[in-house]
Amino acid sequence: xxxxxAVGSLPDQRRDQMLLAAAVLISERGFSETRIADVAERVGxxxxxxxxxxxxxxxxLTAALRYSETAFYAAAExxxxxxxxxxxxxxxxxxxxxxxxxxDDVPAAWGLWFDLWAQAFRQPQVExxxxxxxxxxxxxxxxxxxxxxxxGEIAAVDAEEFAVTFSxxxxxxxxxxxxxxxxVVPERAFRVAxxxxxxxxxxxxxxxxxxxxxxxxxxx
Amino acid sequence: xxxxxAVGSLPDQRRDQMLLAAAVLISERGFSETRIADVAERVGxxxxxxxxxxxxxxxxLTAALRYSETAFYAAAExxxxxxxxxxxxxxxxxxxxxxxxxxDDVPAAWGLWFDLWAQAFRQPQVExxxxxxxxxxxxxxxxxxxxxxxxGEIAAVDAEEFAVTFSxxxxxxxxxxxxxxxxVVPERAFRVAxxxxxxxxxxxxxxxxxxxxxxxxxxx
DNA sequence: GTGTGCTGACTGACTGTTCAGTCTATAAAG
DNA sequence: CTTTATAGACTGAACAGTCAGTCAGCACAC
Numbered sequence: 001x002x003x004x005x006a007v008g009s010l011p012d013q014r015r016d017q018m019l020l021a022a023a024v025l026i027s028e029r030g031f032s033e034t035r036i037a038d039v040a041e042r043v044g045x046x047x048x049x050x051x052x053x054x055x056x057x058x059x060x061l062t063a064a065l066r067y068s069e070t071a072f073y074a075a076a077e078x079x080x081x082x083x084x085x086x087x088x089x090x091x092x093x094x095x096x097x098x099x100x101x102x103x104d105d106v107p108a109a110w111g112l113w114f115d116l117w118a119q120a121f122r123q124p125q126v127e128x129x130x131x132x133x134x135x136x137x138x139x140x141x142x143x144x145x146x147x148x149x150x151x152g153e154i155a156a157v158d159a160e161e162f163a164v165t166f167s168x169x170x171x172x173x174x175x176x177x178x179x180x181x182x183x184v185v186p187e188r189a190f191r192v193a194x195x196x197x198x199x200x201x202x203x204x205x206x207x208x209x210x211x212x213x214x215x216x217x218x219x220x
Numbered sequence: 221x222x223x224x225x226a227v228g229s230l231p232d233q234r235r236d237q238m239l240l241a242a243a244v245l246i247s248e249r250g251f252s253e254t255r256i257a258d259v260a261e262r263v264g265x266x267x268x269x270x271x272x273x274x275x276x277x278x279x280x281l282t283a284a285l286r287y288s289e290t291a292f293y294a295a296a297e298x299x300x301x302x303x304x305x306x307x308x309x310x311x312x313x314x315x316x317x318x319x320x321x322x323x324d325d326v327p328a329a330w331g332l333w334f335d336l337w338a339q340a341f342r343q344p345q346v347e348x349x350x351x352x353x354x355x356x357x358x359x360x361x362x363x364x365x366x367x368x369x370x371x372g373e374i375a376a377v378d379a380e381e382f383a384v385t386f387s388x389x390x391x392x393x394x395x396x397x398x399x400x401x402x403x404v405v406p407e408r409a410f411r412v413a414x415x416x417x418x419x420x421x422x423x424x425x426x427x428x429x430x431x432x433x434x435x436x437x438x439x440x
Numbered sequence: 441g442t443g444t445g446c447t448g449a450c451t452g453a454c455t456g457t458t459c460a461g462t463c464t465a466t467a468a469a470g
Numbered sequence: 471c472t473t474t475a476t477a478g479a480c481t482g483a484a485c486a487g488t489c490a491g492t493c494a495g496c497a498c499a500c
Contacts, residue, residue: 114334138403164412167392180351181354267491268492272445
């Protein structure tokens with residue numbers, strides 16, 4: 001099927017398959033409800049093989065968490081290379097966190113965040129990982145702001161302080177959206193986040209009349 | 221020990237003991253890591269008795285979640301009766317969410333939030349409960365703002381919009397604090413939240429030079 | 441004696457992990 | 471080219487521990 005020596009050995013592919021499968025399952029069912037037999041079945045292998053690769057269930061699941069979060073940030077940074085305008089960039093960032101998306105590629109689904117937080121709250125190792133990941137996220141925001149200043153789109157501001165505040169606001173908004181709060185629907189979360197940013201940074205922004213239909217993720 | 225017919229029958233007391241114990245344990249270990257036997261041991265009863273009262277583990281745990289969240293909002297509303305000034309009220313609300321507290325009375329600890337969210341994301345019944353609870357929280361904020369307007373402390377604003385934004389910001393900040401992010405320490409979370417509120421609502425607010433040492437709560 | 445609070449002992453199901461051993465492929469030896 | 475050896479990927483089956491939930495019955499109140 002796949003060219004053998006394309007990139008990554010066969011075992012490496014297996015590993016990634018398992019991590020992806022685990023990430024999807026965690027997102028759907030939750031960390032503790034994910035059985036290693038489930039992961040095995042999803043990649044067409046025996047449970048023993050999963051253990052063979054990861055040694056223990058915990059290591060598999062935390063690796064899966066890292067795997068997909070890393071993918072999420074990679075996607076964010078990749079987006080920045082395609083988009084240059086400050087407002088467009090911020091819109092994309094908000095989209096990534098506050099708008100339902102059912103991509104199978106990047107299962108940075110909300111379910112994962114909840115379990116990542118719960119895990120980070122109790123496991124020191126995960127706690128450290130999360131801190132680094134979140135710092136990276138704030139760095140992305142900060143850089144976007146600095147670029148906007150450098151490009152003359154906005155006046156100078158305290159980018160770090162903005163990044164802290166904005167990232168927290170996004171977290172809070174995405175929680176409401178993820179938990180289907182009828183008051184904080186995706187369009188509103190988007191509008192709240194963007195109008196906050198435009199107010200704080202001082203650029204003009206108007207909500208588009210109608211954004212992409214607020215559909216549930218495609219899902220099954 | 222306790223007067224038998226003080227308030228609530230003996231069984232009612234038992235029930236509450238169990239709910240409290242369960243809440244504490246969930247906060248410490250997490251929802252799925254909390255065993256019926258643990259709860260039983262903590263109240264000095266047999267595991268069978270816990271089942272006798274709640275029928276099933278799931279019912280116990282979700283009831284415990286509801287129990288402590290309700291207690292949290294009750295405490296918030298009680299605070300409002302003691303405090304009248306807008307800024308003081310907001311400070312108290314921020315304190316309740318963003319400052320570490322180890323009260324045994326109100327175990328609305330952060331661990332519970334993470335598990336409540338994870339549960340709400342997957343269980344429709346819990347989802348509904350959480351929505352109602354959060355609406356209540358926004359109502360508290362909204363009322364505080366309205367009172368401030370009525371008392372002439374601030375000019376009229378869109379209180380509902382503020383409540384949505386502010387509650388989300390608080391959620392995000394409290395996550396960082398709970399997960400011990402070195403960049404968002406409690407004092408900073410407090411300052412970010414309050415300066416946001418003062419900016420949006422238009423009242424004067426200055427960070428106190430040094431707030432209560434960022435540390436352990438008074439404890440029992 | 442009837443009901444309620446309560447328990448100890450038990451079990452049935454689940455599931456992470458182990459292990460002995462199979463299969464395939466590449467490498468070395470003859 | 472054939473045979474043998476070695477390693478790594480992989481599996482089926484069993485093990486061992488955990489735990490939610492059951493049940494028969496005890497104690498005490500009314």
